[in-house]
Amino acid sequence: MRNLKKNDLKAKNLKTPDLKAKNLTAQTLKACPICGGTMQYFAPEAVNICPYCYFKSLDEPLKEGRASHDIKVTPPKFFSKYIQNVESHYETTIQENLEPSYDIGLTNLKLITSDFMLPFQKDINSFFKARYASLERGGFLILSVPVEGIFFKAPPLTGQINILRSKNIMFLLERNGFKLVRRSMPFGWIVYLIAQKI
Ligand SMILES: [Zn+2]
Numbered sequence: 001m002r003n004l005k006k007n008d009l010k011a012k013n014l015k016t017p018d019l020k021a022k023n024l025t026a027q028t029l030k031a032c033p034i035c036g037g038t039m040q041y042f043a044p045e046a047v048n049i050c051p052y053c054y055f056k057s058l059d060e061p062l063k064e065g066r067a068s069h070d071i072k073v074t075p076p077k078f079f080s081k082y083i084q085n086v087e088s089h090y091e092t093t094i095q096e097n098l099e100p101s102y103d104i105g106l107t108n109l110k111l112i113t114s115d116f117m118l119p120f121q122k123d124i125n126s127f128f129k130a131r132y133a134s135l136e137r138g139g140f141l142i143l144s145v146p147v148e149g150i151f152f153k154a155p156p157l158t159g160q161i162n163i164l165r166s167k168n169i170m171f172l173l174e175r176n177g178f179k180l181v182r183r184s185m186p187f188g189w190i191v192y193l194i195a196q197k198i
Pocket of ligand 1: 033
């Protein structure tokens with residue numbers, strides 16, 4: 001993961017880190033919550049970008065963007081089939097969407113469906129830890145996440161604080177005790193994933 005060249009950032013037309021602009025010191029630079037790398041700060045966009053996994057986090061939630069509840073979250077047909085299969089086996093379904101929150105307040109759940117939650121989580125690892133704690137062993141976590149890729153880019157969302165790549169999500173799942181069961185093809189700006197608590 002660390003073999004990416006510095007030039008990769010230049011190639012993406014990013015501006016040089018402007019630490020003086022915000023009077024930042026090395027201490028204020030953030031560690032990437034996904035891979036632990038030192039994130040680079042870019043002004044004036046006030047965005048922190050990890051040069052290793054390309055995770056981006058904004059200093060402040062976006063004020064202008066699309067409202068996430070206006071976006072229809074519809075998995076591709078072939079993928080809906082897998083989701084329905086999981087859902088048909090389990091009665092306990094927590095369906096959560098759009099609201100940033102960590103704790104569910106319930107335990108031993110068999111299935112949690114989280115639509116479009118990740119862009120809004122200030123502490124993205126705590127989000128996964130809380131869902132891990134709420135699920136029973138073998139329980140399912142179904143996610144839909146707007147992502148940035150080479151060919152597709154999710155539109156900015158009001159209140160968004162994280163900009164993720166689908167690779168970032170796999171890493172977060174793995175890091176927080178989930179195994180990936182299935183994910184949609186990476187050809188759209190929404191990625192759908194089914195994961196299971198190990
Ligand atoms: Zn990273």
